[in-house]
Amino acid sequence: MARYEIFVTYREGIFDPPGATAKGALKNLGYPVEEVRIGKYIQLQTEAGPDAVREMCEKLLANPVIEDFRIETAEEA
């Protein structure tokens, strides 16, 4: 069984609505915020290998049209 960590982020140049909303709200609270980007942090536990995990990202966990993803193997157990 392996544990993977997957980081899904909007692609460079793609508008990030939750990030923009958070940035505006933090500025309204008085924080000197330059940029906020909000993506997904996915923890996956599976018997599948790295190639299958990449496939899961492409098919379901990320939207390759507007999102990039990065996979890290957290541990083998």
Place this chain on the structure above:
Amino acid sequence: MARYEIFVTYREGIFDPPGATAKGALKNLGYPVEEVRIGKYIQLQTEAGPDAVREMCEKLLANPVIEDFRIETAEEA
């Protein structure tokens, strides 16, 4: 200017609806998935220091009632 990475996850024992949905969909696609947890991956660029970033998480970026967060300093620039 510092860059922070913030990982927001549901607390242990709190039901994670997007994770449960993704798990079901991946199993339907035939992948041997044991567990999927979906949190937020926030990239923050700010003049503020670590204490202010922790405050931003507590006030706005995470919901401390149901979520945990972890802050990492990505770089000073």
